Amino acid sequence: QQQVKQSPQSLIVQKGGISIINCAYENTAFDYFPWYQQFPGKGPALLIAIRPDVSEKKEGRFTISFNKSAKQFSLHIMDSQPGDSATYFCAALSYNTDKLIFGTGTRLQVFP
Amino acid sequence: DSGVTQTPKHLITATGQRVTLRCSPRSGDLSVYWYQQSLDQGLQFLIQYYNGEERAKGNILERFSAQQFPDLHSELNLSSLELGDSALYFCASSVEEGEAYEQYFGPGTRLTVT
Numbered sequence: 111q112q113q114v115k116q117s118p119q120s121l122i123v124q125k126g127g128i129s130i131i132n133c134a135y136e137n138t139a140f141d142y143f144p145w146y147q148q149f150p151g152k153g154p155a156l157l158i159a160i161r162p163d164v165s166e167k168k169e170g171r172f173t174i175s176f177n178k179s180a181k182q183f184s185l186h187i188m189d190s191q192p193g194d195s196a197t198y199f200c201a202a203l204s205y206n207t208d209k210l211i212f213g214t215g216t217r218l219q220v221f222p
Numbered sequence: 223d224s225g226v227t228q229t230p231k232h233l234i235t236a237t238g239q240r241v242t243l244r245c246s247p248r249s250g251d252l253s254v255y256w257y258q259q260s261l262d263q264g265l266q267f268l269i270q271y272y273n274g275e276e277r278a279k280g281n282i283l284e285r286f287s288a289q290q291f292p293d294l295h296s297e298l299n300l301s302s303l304e305l306g307d308s309a310l311y312f313c314a315s316s317v318e319e320g321e322a323y324e325q326y327f328g329p330g331t332r333l334t335v336t
Contacts, residue, residue: 144324146327152330153224153314153328154265154312156324207278208277215265
């Protein structure tokens with residue numbers, strides 16, 4: 111049962127452009143929303159995370175926007191670079207269950 | 223490098239066999255999580271251990287089991303293997319101090335069942 115829906119499945123962006131990946135969740139009991147970046151042959155690496163009492167969090171070129179009422183959150187990658195080419199996963203976790211539920215992933219390709 | 227180590231890196235085995243995957247968490251991390259990543263199912267949470275005790279269970283098959291030892295390393299045992307068990311298996315660890323739930327993933331073990 112998919113509780114976190116992620117879109118798009120793949121994304122092609124020109125170098126310097128903005129990459130936007132969207133996620134929506136169903137369970138209002140989620141407490142923590144991380145984004146992971148995964149390169150081929152590697153494990154997912156924590157990129158940035160947000161808690162639902164905050165509407166936006168920025169770390170360098172990466173920003174999470176969070177809309178609690180719409181149960182949606184998104185990752186914005188500003189000034190996208192070829193080195194950002196990877197698969198990105200959104201996720202949600204409830205402190206009660208300790209289960210991290212992942213979205214289906216977005217394959218980002220940034221062309222020079 | 224996340225500090226989480228997993229062995230072996232690759233494993234090729236036949237249907238019906240049993241394998242053991244090993245994970246060493248980051249120094250100081252008490253929680254270990256196991257995930258399965260396959261093309262059709264994405265990243266699926268299997269099970270979590272905290273300081274030696276099972277804490278949470280996800281979509282883990284009865285043929286699979288795990289444990290966490292006193293030195294905090296963990297093993298995932300997969301038995302009666304089927305072709306559909308071919309996947310990447312990741313281990314992650316976290317400190318779990320207060321609300322710090324950042325999970326750090328290892329490099330994974332690629333299991334191929336033939």
